[in-house]
Amino acid sequence: MQVDTLVWYFEDFKESIVIDSSWQKLLSDQQLFKHQQDFYTKKNYIDTVDYDLSTDTLKHRLALLNANTPLDISYSEDLERLIQYYLKREKQNTEKLIRLSQYYFPMFERIFDKHNIPLEIKYLALVESALNPRAKSWVGATGLWQFMYHTGRMYDLDVSSYVDERMDPIRSTEAAAKYLKHLYDIFEDWDLALAAYNSGPGNVNKAIRRSGGQKDYWSIRPYLPRETSAYVPSFLAMLYIFEYAEAHDYQPHSTPMPYLATDTIQTKNLIKLEQVAEITNTNIEFLKFLNPSYKLGIIPYEPEKKYTIRLPYKAAGLFVANENKFYDYAQKDIAASEETLPQYYKVSDKIRYRVRRGDYLGKIAKRYGVRVSEIKRWNGMRNNRINISDRLTIYPRKANYTQTPIKKKSTHTTEGSKTTSAKSKTYTVKPGDSLWSISKQFEDLSVEDLKRINNLNNVGLKPGMRLKISS
Template sequence: MKRIGFILAGLGLSLCSFAQGVELDEEYIELDTTEVALPDSMEILVSDSTEVYPESMEADLNTLLTNWYMQQYAVVDNSCLENSVNVDYPDSVYIRKLSQLPTVIEMPYNSVVRRYIDMYVQRRRALVENLLGLSTYYMPIFEEALEREGLPLELKYLPIIESALRPDATSRAGAAGLWQFMVKTGKSMGLEVNSLVDERRDPIKSSAMAARYLKDLYGIYHDWALAIASYNCGPGNVSKAIRRSGGKTDYWEIYPYLPRETRGYVPAFIAVNYVMNYYNDHNICPVLTRRPLLTDTVQVTRRVHLKQISDVLQIPIEEIRSLNPQYRRDIIPGNIRPYALILPSQQVYAYIEAQDDIFAHDAELYAQRTSVEPAGIAPGTMVYHKVRKGETLSKIAQKYGVSVSNLRAWNNLSKSSYLRIGQRLAVSSKGAKKSSSTAVAASLAKSKSGSSASKYHTVRKGESLWTISQKYKGISAEDIKRENNLKGNAIRPGQRLKIPAA
């Protein structure tokens, strides 16, 4: 599947600690309140002190310009940033602009929503600038997943609140990925989470599961504000708030009964929809990109380390990691089942052609043993053997590589002594023969030393047989051709050549 877009993954933004299904048992406490007027003249009581801003709003952008993708693709218009000044509008303008958004989900305005808008367009302008740059890559992925489930496309802005569009985001509560799934929720939705693979961080798979989850939540309440709130704190807490309110089913009416962080979640969602559509009206300059990154997907059917791919294809490993954030330890366990690998599209054919070279590159370094024999008994160690039915001194002595006479001496046995089942015999390994595992290890060592004369060289861009031969003393270009059965002098980057012994 080919995707065309811009990617600026891993911008160093802070994370959001929201997580699904975390059932809180927070009792409603009466607090000092201020009135918040809704557009339909309904008034509710909301306390300023009950608001909890998402962690993504507190993003640290100090390391932004040193980020690999920012260096490769981002263009920051410093003149625009220096001259950008926020424009403040009266409430009536915000009400009008929100009402003009082409959304299915209701976007009401009040003082709580206004505070979130102000947070984004005033104090967190740099964050919005970078979110706009990231959105050119991620929004098409989100829209495709939402469209597949028949959901409102404005839900695509939820990951901005959840993770600041960082697939590697992990909250203090343990939620991870763009959509901030908890492990339990992710697994229940069919996402794989283990030591090597965390599909909560996979932009495509996690978006598909998030859309399904949101659809299920809407099926419970048939109200998008309540569904969005339950995405944050779990349906149990929303249902609890409904009960405490006396059975009311309007988000703004059950507002005081919701967990603290959820009280700000829907207002933040409304604010993000406003900011991502009207950023120009506040003189916010989006981060642009020098050129688009075209990507394509291949299936990996063998265990491979991302460094092996990086070395052979000459792709920075940071780029492969950013495109494939679901591989937690840089290992693709393709030996278990096929896994997707996203690469720049111009490298896909190079990968297919060089697969054998990739898997062979530093194979010993990344190999995982499937079986291993323990070492034999250390010399001078006294062990004990429990006699089993049918065993004789001769068989036991042969098993441990000792003599029958020594076995008798260590256990004070005479020639006329009989063995009984369950009897414990002391056995010393002093003077014992090498165990089979020791012999195997010696054989492997001998084999390894015997093959040490052969070396391998991975061809890099611009190299020829002659330049490669100059790197190995006593080796000519003809020697390399002969060793690798080459008919001509043509070689390709990533090709693995055997270097003969000098």
């Protein structure tokens, strides 16, 4: 079935997603996160501001908040100055955050409630990422909850060339809830758990020792790293402003697609977001916003891994009812374009790179997103000299590369005996297979190899077909 036929088939049933230009701009706004990070680390919010909010009123409101939460929302002059700064100078940005929160907060609340995390901690994501699922700090912390790679791996957030689950709103929020619960179990205090989330439990323990054994945030605050000393007050300031937004006349626009009006579907084969967007007439930028963890806009297929796509309800129902047609179209579309998909690898995976004419270490390092010094260390090299056909071990960090496959040499026994290498291997196609998923199962085998060896051209795969694995 051709794409225009599919679009026609859905025409009577689909509900097109109309998103105004301001919302599209907000979804892709990277500057808000950068502004927030700069504010927390560099801005001197202690500067004098005009106090429209009286101290007595603020103390009263903080006391009301404190009475209904396990957090310590105590008044301090620093917190008052920070709240006043937000009210005076950050109103426009805060209204943007309130608008984004209308999508994310219902998800956060559902997950935090399941893990018995105080619901107020949802405001932490405002400080961490400005609600940007693709946010990435200068040290590599990524996603709504700013997980470093190794911490993310501890909580089952995988990173590959196609997917970064630290950017997945649901998976990363589940991981954040588990990590926060772990930190609370260590310190038995939510404010200290928040400080440890930012600076690590080691720094909080050091601050406790330097304070003479004090175990409340405000007592150990002078002994914490500078960023962390502003971190918890920034969280409390956000909590106050969101809870009293109406009292301060914040007027954000409502979101056109609340989280509760979407659903997730487990995918069963490789498919591109642009293909789903084209068939369902869904805005591609909105689809990327709903599925931010797919770095290349491609949902891969791995038999042992469950990947999902989030769609508006109407499109989700259509997808489930017609998913085989979706996948059939997707495979034919990729085959017709003769596109070479980027090689799949996990961040922890290594590859063997064969040096080609014109290569030098700097060029290779740039291609894979690593440093020359790292390539030298991985390969025990004392200098930068490399020769054509040298094999280098590399742990890639760059996603969108394709590697020219290195063919395995055939190994023969005695003269006249049969070949025992991959040359004699074949593969029987199973339901749900694609050239990409098959190529992943064999070392140094690409989609282009499979097409060339088997003269596939644009012919689709069918269960039961036998494919040669090597020429």
